[in-house]
Amino acid sequence: MTEPTFTPRVFSGIKPSGGLTLGNYLGAIKRFVGMQGAMDTMYCVVDLHAITVWQDPKELAHATREVAAGYLAAGLDPAQSTLFNQSRVSAHAELGWIFNCVARVGWMNRMTQFKDKAGSNAEKVSLGLYAYPSLMAADILLYHATHVPVGEDQKQHVELTRDIAAKFNHDFGVDFFPMTDPVIDGPATRVMNLRDGSKKMSKSGESDMERINMRDDADTIAKKFKKAKTDPEPLPETLDGLKGRAEARNLVDIYAALSDTTSEAVIAEYAGAGWGRFKPALADLAVDKLAPISTEMSRLMDDPAEIDRILADGAARARAIAEPILARTYDIVGLLR
Numbered sequence: 001m002t003e004p005t006f007t008p009r010v011f012s013g014i015k016p017s018g019g020l021t022l023g024n025y026l027g028a029i030k031r032f033v034g035m036q037g038a039m040d041t042m043y044c045v046v047d048l049h050a051i052t053v054w055q056d057p058k059e060l061a062h063a064t065r066e067v068a069a070g071y072l073a074a075g076l077d078p079a080q081s082t083l084f085n086q087s088r089v090s091a092h093a094e095l096g097w098i099f100n101c102v103a104r105v106g107w108m109n110r111m112t113q114f115k116d117k118a119g120s121n122a123e124k125v126s127l128g129l130y131a132y133p134s135l136m137a138a139d140i141l142l143y144h145a146t147h148v149p150v151g152e153d154q155k156q157h158v159e160l161t162r163d164i165a166a167k168f169n170h171d172f173g174v175d176f177f178p179m180t181d182p183v184i185d186g187p188a189t190r191v192m193n194l195r196d197g198s199k200k201m202s203k204s205g206e207s208d209m210e211r212i213n214m215r216d217d218a219d220t221i222a223k224k225f226k227k228a229k230t231d232p233e234p235l236p237e238t239l240d241g242l243k244g245r246a247e248a249r250n251l252v253d254i255y256a257a258l259s260d261t262t263s264e265a266v267i268a269e270y271a272g273a274g275w276g277r278f279k280p281a282l283a284d285l286a287v288d289k290l291a292p293i294s295t296e297m298s299r300l301m302d303d304p305a306e307i308d309r310i311l312a313d314g315a316a317r318a319r320a321i322a323e324p325i326l327a328r329t330y331d332i333v334g335l336l337r
């Protein structure tokens with residue numbers, strides 16, 4: 001059988017749980033913008049993923065609009081990219097169920113994100129949290145997406161998506177779902193916590209000082225970078241000199257991502273500099289890049305009806321792609337429709 005060729009299509013998503021951070025911006029949204037125009041691009045607000053842990057209903061609706069506002073403010077254009085929230089396209093949940101019946105429990109047990117999140121509490125977390133990666137596979141495969149820009153931490157989930165596609169194709173003797181590639185590039189696929197360089201910068205960490213929020217004002221951004229944890233050494237001559245210096249490495253990577261250059265180039269420029277010089281430069285750069293986005297997000301959030309209109313319109317376009325693929329899946333499985 002010849003391999004079918006799939007039209008290149010990008011799909012990715014961000015969970016609306018809490019506010020957006022610099023990690024979301026550099027690790028995801030900024031890269032989403034970079035892919036726009038070159039390929040068909042679809043960017044989702046994955047609200048069904050957010051509710052795998054309890055969300056206050058009002059806050060969920062607000063956070064969903066805020067992710068959409070972040071997408072728009074950073075430069076995603078609804079005329080060029082399909083922007084929508086997941087729950088508006090019910091085919092995600094339907095294909096997700098079919099994939100629950102394809103994926104194996106043993107595969108889920110290997111997911112490191114689940115193990116990290118569930119911790120010693122694994123008996124008490126929701127069944128949805130456990131099945132989360134199978135819904136993520138449905139998000140991607142519902143559109144036959146070929147490229148998924150994600151952070152390093154999501155690589156395992158995209159590999160699982162390939163396993164699900166392969167098992168489905170094999171079990172039903174078809175070549176229906178593509179083998180999706182994760183796209184993990186650039187200096188900021190892993191933006192770390194400002195107080196502990198061994199942890200990811202997260203929306204939900206306990207201290208606000210450990211993250212930069214996309215809606216922080218200029219003074220807050222500057223203060224957080226100035227107080228970021230570092231070590232007593234100046235910046236080294238080469239990137240190799242940052243081995244074992246997680247906090248220092250993180251700040252260099254953030255600088256590189258914000259200025260659209262490489263971490264090597266940043267080190268070349270700041271070799272030998274102390275933190276007294278580097279941190280204020282980083283703070284200025286971050287304020288420069290983030291303040292306009294933050295202002296635009298606030299403007300957008302003042303007009304929620306406009307955001308809702310954009311999401312509804314994107315969902316209609318997403319449905320037009322998803323429905324024939326789901327219908328074909330039903331036929332392959334033998335579900336009458």
Ligand code: TRP
Binds near residue numbers: 014049
């Ligand atoms: N699991 C991703 C995260 O936590 C979010 C996500 C859900 C996603 N569905 C997706 C990312 C599909 C890419 C493609 O960041």
